[in-house]
Amino acid sequence: MLEITNLHAKVEDNEILRGIDLKVNAGEVHAIMGPNGSGKSTLAGVLAGRPIYEVTAGGVTYDGKDLLGLSPEDRAREGLFLAFQYPVEIPGVSNMYFLRSALNTGRRHRGLDELDAMDFLRMVRGKMKLLGMDESLMNRSVNEGFSGGEKKRNEIFQMAVLEPRLAILDETDSGLDIDALKVVAEGVNALRAPQRAIIVVTHYQRLINYIVPDFVHVLYNGRIVKSGDRQLALELEQKGYGWLGIPNGTLSPAAVAGAESVLAR
Amino acid sequence: MSGATTTLSAGMLDQADVYLAGFEAVEKRWAGAPGWLRELRRGAMARFTELGFPTGKLEEWKFTSVAPIARTRFHPAQPDSRPVRLPAAVPAGAPHVVFLNGRYSQAQSNLGGLPPGVRVGSLAEFLKNGRAEEHLARYAAWREEAFVALNTALAEDGAFIEISRGTVLREPIYMVFCSTPSGEPAMLHPRNLILAGEASQAAIVEVYAGDAGGNYFTNAVTELLAGETAVIEHYKLQQESQEAFHVATLQVRQQRSSNFAAHSVSLGGALVRNNVNAVLDGDGAQCTLNGLYLVGGRQHVDTHTVLDHAKPHCGSREYYKGILDGRSSAVFNGGIVVRKDAQKTDAIQSNKNLLLSEDAVINTKPQLQIWADDVRCTHGATIGQLDSEALFYLRSRGIGHDRARHLLTFAFANDVLGRMKLEELRAHLERQMFACRR
Ligand SMILES: Nc1ncnc2c1ncn2[C@@H]1O[C@H](COP(=O)(O)OP(=O)(O)OP(=O)(O)O)[C@@H](O)[C@H]1O
Ligand SMILES: [Mg+2]
Numbered sequence: 173m174l175e176i177t178n179l180h181a182k183v184e185d186n187e188i189l190r191g192i193d194l195k196v197n198a199g200e201v202h203a204i205m206g207p208n209g210s211g212k213s214t215l216a217g218v219l220a221g222r223p224i225y226e227v228t229a230g231g232v233t234y235d236g237k238d239l240l241g242l243s244p245e246d247r248a249r250e251g252l253f254l255a256f257q258y259p260v261e262i263p264g265v266s267n268m269y270f271l272r273s274a275l276n277t278g279r280r281h282r283g284l285d286e287l288d289a290m291d292f293l294r295m296v297r298g299k300m301k302l303l304g305m306d307e308s309l310m311n312r313s314v315n316e317g318f319s320g321g322e323k324k325r326n327e328i329f330q331m332a333v334l335e336p337r338l339a340i341l342d343e344t345d346s347g348l349d350i351d352a353l354k355v356v357a358e359g360v361n362a363l364r365a366p367q368r369a370i371i372v373v374t375h376y377q378r379l380i381n382y383i384v385p386d387f388v389h390v391l392y393n394g395r396i397v398k399s400g401d402r403q404l405a406l407e408l409e410q411k412g413y414g415w416l417g418i419p420n421g422t423l424s425p426a427a428v429a430g431a432e433s434v435l436a437r
Numbered sequence: 438m439s440g441a442t443t444t445l446s447a448g449m450l451d452q453a454d455v456y457l458a459g460f461e462a463v464e465k466r467w468a469g470a471p472g473w474l475r476e477l478r479r480g481a482m483a484r485f486t487e488l489g490f491p492t493g494k495l496e497e498w499k500f501t502s503v504a505p506i507a508r509t510r511f512h513p514a515q516p517d518s519r520p521v522r523l524p525a526a527v528p529a530g531a532p533h534v535v536f537l538n539g540r541y542s543q544a545q546s547n548l549g550g551l552p553p554g555v556r557v558g559s560l561a562e563f564l565k566n567g568r569a570e571e572h573l574a575r576y577a578a579w580r581e582e583a584f585v586a587l588n589t590a591l592a593e594d595g596a597f598i599e600i601s602r603g604t605v606l607r608e609p610i611y612m613v614f615c616s617t618p619s620g621e622p623a624m625l626h627p628r629n630l631i632l633a634g635e636a637s638q639a640a641i642v643e644v645y646a647g648d649a650g651g652n653y654f655t656n657a658v659t660e661l662l663a664g665e666t667a668v669i670e671h672y673k674l675q676q677e678s679q680e681a682f683h684v685a686t687l688q689v690r691q692q693r694s695s696n697f698a699a700h701s702v703s704l705g706g707a708l709v710r711n712n713v714n715a716v717l718d719g720d721g722a723q724c725t726l727n728g729l730y731l732v733g734g735r736q737h738v739d740t741h742t743v744l745d746h747a748k749p750h751c752g753s754r755e756y757y758k759g760i761l762d763g764r765s766s767a768v769f770n771g772g773i774v775v776r777k778d779a780q781k782t783d784a785i786q787s788n789k790n791l792l793l794s795e796d797a798v799i800n801t802k803p804q805l806q807i808w809a810d811d812v813r814c815t816h817g818a819t820i821g822q823l824d825s826e827a828l829f830y831l832r833s834r835g836i837g838h839d840r841a842r843h844l845l846t847f848a849f850a851n852d853v854l855g856r857m858k859l860e861e862l863r864a865h866l867e868r869q870m871f872a873c874r875r
Contacts, residue, residue, distance in 0.1 A: 220833050221829075221832070221833070222829055222833075223825070223829060243832070243838065244829060244832040244833050245832045245833075245835050245836060245837050245838065245841075247833075248832070248833055248834055248835035249835045253833075253834075254833055256830065256833075259830070260824075260826045260827050260829075260830040261827075262824075262827045262830065262831070262845070262848060263848060264845075264847070264848025264849060264850075264851040264852065265844055265845070265847075265848045270831070270834070270836075270844075271834075273836055273840070273844070274831075274834035274835050274836055277835040277836055277837065277840075278835045281835070313848075314830075330834065334834065334835070
């Protein structure tokens with residue numbers, strides 16, 4: 173489904189991705205881990221088409237098509253979805269209107285009828301319940317004034333409504349308490365299907381307990397330095413990154429987890 | 438008349454003969470008018486020729502050149518009695534007075550269903566019956582402002598609305614000014630007078646619309662008196678033809694504890710100047726100025742507002758937003774005057790601008806003159822572009838680039854529309870804004 177070959181990308185003259193190779197087949201779940209600043213969000217952003225990144229070498233095919241040649245909106249219409257690490261607030265655009273527009277552009281693209289406000293509401297109600305989303309959030313501006321947890325839920329809710337074929341979740345688990353994490357994981361698992369693939373970017377084993385990946389990759393300094401199965405995530409949780417030759421001074425996931433749980437309080 | 442003629446020949450006015458001829462024609466048509474009215478017109482004409490059209494040397498006109506108006510030979514707009522289609526903003530059933538090329542059209546107006554206690558009609562009719570002396574030209578500054586002077590000299594018609602004490606209007610009244618193109622550039626000088634009595638309540642909508650391609654000059658003046666404790670909402674929708682010139686003054690006088698709001702949406706015109714002035718002339722008066730200008734191409738729109746706090750315990754809220762695309766330009770100048778006696782004044786002003794293109798230019802400036810010491814006045818102005826993160830967020834969900842830009846642009850303007858209580862007008866504007874910029 174997705175094939176990344178020797179991908180190099182830079183931001184403002186800083187080379188961030190330095191040769192990524194990754195193959196994701198339909199039905200698979202991949203976890204990408206790695207210390208802060210290693211390039212995880214950059215990879216996710218390049219795949220979704222964030223304009224600030226410039227691809228300098230390599231390529232990506234998605235369903236055999238040249239992904240990098242598509243606009244961000246066309247990637248989304250072709251079934252790619254990015255759950256943002258930092259969801260964006262959009263004052264003045266209601267969450268309901270936004271999501272219905274997004275859904276309807278996708279439906280048009282697939283030759284389906286657009287949903288009117290009533291049909292849309294009927295369709296999303298169940299998914300809101302699944303994700304514990306308060307209905308009042310739908311009438312508020314997109315992410316405006318949402319708590320951190322509400323923003324993350326909103327990302328997964330959008331994913332549940334848009335039903336992408338390739339979902340990339342960038343630290344959707346960060347900052348969530350364990351109950352919220354379970355809810356989010358449930359939302360993701362509900363989407364798991366033989367024709368879909370999911371890439372989760374995370375710092376923690378925690379999420380991987382709920383969304384069990386087929387493969388785990390460690391990204392460091394713009395390259396995938398290690399790949400394995402879920403055992404690799406367990407090992408990272410126990411030993412940190414040092415044994416992979418990643419220098420000390422980089423925060424171990426456990427240390428970050430500690431800091432985050434303090435911050436979350 | 439000789440007085441005016443002498444002054445005219447002494448003036449440096451461009452195209453003076455056109456205005457002189459126009460004035461003579463007005464004098465002739467109004468030969469039987471009461472003396473005070475003829476005096477007023479004569480005085481105003483003399484003042485206009487003395488002042489001439491404003492130049493960039495005047496602080497208030499620094500960023501707006503009216504040279505294209507000054508050099509054009511405008512002819513008085515010709516009467517047109519063909520039926521016109523009312524602008525879409527005007528609901529068919531709502532009470533409306535219609536002016537075609539500056540003249541009252543009884544056939545197009547619909548004043549049925551108005552409750553007792555309100556009179557709506559043609560100012561010309563009202564002047565002929567002669568009772569406006571107390572109010573006409575008592576509020577708008579024709580001695581200082583050339584365009585107001587010109588209007589005062591040449592205006593022959595416009596809307597007259599009188600709402601008697603305690604009358605509450607449930608339905609808005611629409612004043613509609615339509616211009617149809619004629620071969621040569623035409624000028625119109627609508628003059629409106631709105632008298633809202635003590636404890637009255639009403640919403641009044643002024644709509645200016647012109648057929649595409651119409652090259653004309655609207656020079657409008659509206660005077661509005663809000664009596665004690667009156668609650669008045671005034672709306673102005675300016676959607677002149679893209680070639681038109683539009684200069685307008687809304688001059689408001691507020692009495693004790695009145696509550697007045699002026700909502701303004703400016704969409705059309707090649708060169709537009711909107712003056713909105715309110716004098717808070719009674720204790721506890723509240724005034725809201727809420728406006729949006731949306732321009733593209735080579736349009737220029739200039740908004741000058743003055744909130745004159747003359748008495749204590751008054752509050753004013755001013756929120757203006759601008760959206761500029763193409764090579765358009767805009768000016769916002771927000772004046773707040775707090776007189777010596779106006780203690781406990783509470784004034785907030787904000788002007789925010791969204792530039793959609795690198796070639797658009799905005800000049801924004803607050804202008805505060807505060808003579809009292811116990812007051813709260815805050816002001817702020819911003820100039821920004823569309824948020825690129827928000828744009829990417831929308832696109833990443835499949836919403837196309839143009840539509841995403843449009844959505845964000847609309848979101849920017851949303852709170853201005855949200856302040857408009859008149860649901861039907863707000864809904865119309867929302868539709869129109871979505872239509873005009875895909
Ligand atoms: N807009 C930008 N301009 C300049 N440098 C950037 C920009 N965005 C990211 N970077 C840099 O690129 C590197 C990789 O950042 P990225 O966000 O991809 O890391 P990450 O692996 O997602 O980290 P984290 O775990 O903290 O989210 C970092 O050194 C970061 O400072
Ligand atoms: Mg990141």
